[in-house]
Amino acid sequence: MSSGLRSGQLAEAAGVNLQTLRYYERRGLLAEPQRSPGGHRLYPAGALTTLRVIKTAQRLGFTLDEVADLVDLGTHRHGRRTDSSLQRRAATKLAEIEAKIADLQVIAASLRAALDAGCDDLATCATSDCCPLPFADLDRGDHS
Structure with missing residues (x-):
């Protein structure tokens, strides 16, 4: 053997x-x-x-x-099968990764803004018009 x-x-x-x-x-x-x-x-x-x-x-x-x-x-x-080639799969994965990076950059910017604004309490921030976190853009008039 x-x-x-x-x-x-x-x-x-x-x-x-x-x-x-x-x-x-x-x-x-x-x-x-x-x-x-x-x-x-x-x-x-x-x-x-x-x-x-x-x-x-x-x-x-x-x-x-x-x-x-x-x-x-x-x-x-x-x-060669072009539908399953490494080139195509790598390009698809790259697009997925770049989309994730863009999402993470938005999250990072929101966190930086929250730090810069001195946000200390999510519940308080959620009711403040000056809160930079994404929920600050929600319609506060809709309580249904």
């Missing part, structure tokens, strides 16, 4: 824990490894690359389902 990385070695090299390896196997992100005569899991060297791809894709904002599709796309190339 060829040698490979044992679970602990692979987990340490990839910076994940053993439960993560098992979870990725169950999800189909990581192929089930061969076993040594003693029953130890032996992962091929390529498993480390796969784990690095998974962790990097997660850091870039992809969900595990999206990562699974990306990993599957990379390992089962039967010709």
Whole structure:
């Protein structure tokens, strides 16, 4: 039997824990490894690359389902499919991230304004015309 990385070695090299390896196997992100005569899991060297791809894709904002599709796309190339290309998926994820950043910038600006205005109590701010928080724009005349 060829040698490979044992679970602990692979987990340490990839910076994940053993439960993560098992979870990725169950999800189909990581192929089930061969076993040594003693029953130890032996992962091929390529498993480390796969784990690095998974962790990097997660850091870039992809969900595990999206990562699974990306990993599957990379390992089962039967010709180019533009509807599932990395380019298209990365562009879609970038648009999602940029929208989140824009939302966070609005939130940050609102918090800065609340700090600058000395807001100290949400209930008091909610009834004040000079409160900079978003609920200050609500129609205070509608109590129904």
